[in-house]
Amino acid sequence: xxxxxxxxxxxLDITLAVDExxxxxxxxxxxxxxESHVTAALDGSSAPARWHRIAVTTADEPSSxxxxxxxxxxxxxxxxxxxxxxxxxxxxVSYATPFSCGDPAIVGPTIDAMNGTFDALDLAWASLGLDxxxxxxxxxxxxxxxxxxxxxxxxLNGKVISAPELAVEWLQGTGAxxxxxxxxxxxxxxxxxxxxxxxxxxxxxxxxxxxxxxPYLTDAGLGAVYEGGLVxxxxxxxxxxxxVQIALQEAAKAFGIAVGNAEADHGQSAIDAMVNRGARLxxxxxxxxxxxxxxxPDLAGNWAFELDVRNMPGSAMLTDYVARVEDRCGEPMRxxxxxxx
Numbered sequence: 001x002x003x004x005x006x007x008x009x010x011x012l013d014i015t016l017a018v019d020e021x022x023x024x025x026x027x028x029x030x031x032x033x034x035e036s037h038v039t040a041a042l043d044g045s046s047a048p049a050r051w052h053r054i055a056v057t058t059a060d061e062p063s064s065x066x067x068x069x070x071x072x073x074x075x076x077x078x079x080x081x082x083x084x085x086x087x088x089x090x091x092x093v094s095y096a097t098p099f100s101c102g103d104p105a106i107v108g109p110t111i112d113a114m115n116g117t118f119d120a121l122d123l124a125w126a127s128l129g130l131d132x133x134x135x136x137x138x139x140x141x142x143x144x145x146x147x148x149x150x151x152x153x154x155x156l157n158g159k160v161i162s163a164p165e166l167a168v169e170w171l172q173g174t175g176a177x178x179x180x181x182x183x184x185x186x187x188x189x190x191x192x193x194x195x196x197x198x199x200x201x202x203x204x205x206x207x208x209x210x211x212x213x214x215p216y217l218t219d220a221g222l223g224a225v226y227e228g229g230l231v232x233x234x235x236x237x238x239x240x241x242x243x244v245q246i247a248l249q250e251a252a253k254a255f256g257i258a259v260g261n262a263e264a265d266h267g268q269s270a271i272d273a274m275v276n277r278g279a280r281l282x283x284x285x286x287x288x289x290x291x292x293x294x295x296x297p298d299l300a301g302n303w304a305f306e307l308d309v310r311n312m313p314g315s316a317m318l319t320d321y322v323a324r325v326e327d328r329c330g331e332p333m334r335x336x337x338x339x340x341x
Contacts, residue, residue: 112136140267146197
């Protein structure tokens with residue numbers, strides 16, 4: 001873990017914790033968009049912003065960026081939903097609705113907007129000592145990388161496929177054995193032969209060089225999923241004057257727009273890089289995509305029900321999300337609906 005920057009009594013010192021890889025658009029745009037917007041908004045005020053950064057590396061615990069901002073060691077952080085999947089479960093509707101929309105510039109802002117509509121989402125962040133600023137972003141359409149070709153779903157039968165914890169349910173009914181994993185386990189699993197493939201987003205596949213072990217890339221149309229956004233230590237944020245709060249929220253909004261537009265290009269560049277290295281990309285036939293979508297259990301209904309029984313508006317959030325995404329992304333391959341009372 002690397003800490004940069006000092007303190008100054010003449011400025012509003014803001015420490016930003018980041019756990020993204022240096023070449024990710026989200027990391028690059030933090031300085032270019034988020035920090036610059038806040039700096040410009042507070043320039044000339046009684047306490048202009050001065051930035052410091054804590055870089056959390058892949059060797060650190062995956063929850064450490066959350067710990068830093070929750071404890072107040074950092075005031076602001078770019079956080080990932082997958083780091084605390086169950087505490088932030090109410091925000092995982094995009095994982096419960098695969099085959100819906102592959103455009104991160106639609107999925108990210110949709111969840112972002114819902115944060116201002118449903119108190120349950122604000123309470124999820126608050127349970128971790130955080131206040132959501134905005135800037136919600138999504139990762140581009142998820143791919144399947146395997147050690148052998150996948151032409152039809154039958155080719156998954158008997159295979160061991162690793163995926164992020166919130167995405168393992170996407171493999172139900174395919175005949176594959178699903179194993180929860182993350183960036184720290186995918187490469188080792190493939191290199192040792194313990195797994196036969198991985199489901200994750202293209203940029204992570206390329207960054208980890210997963211194609212060196214699993215060169216067969218399959219685009220099944222699984223879709224983009226909400227990754228996370230910018231948060232502040234809740235106690236610190238509530239102590240700030242309104243002009244500072246507004247500056248942070250407006251900057252987060254600008255960041256979300258910028259990163260949403262950049263993620264799609266970043267994902268395609270990652271795919272191109274892997275293909276140039278020798279990976280083989282196959283787009284699953286429409287009939288096979290539809291078959292995969294249809295054989296899945298009612299992931300969305302189950303997600304909504306689990307929240308409904310905990311006195312959270314799961315059904316309402318699902319209905320709202322599906323309507324917003326369909327309005328901008330078109331009719332999904334499968335119509336996900338809230339459970340009937």
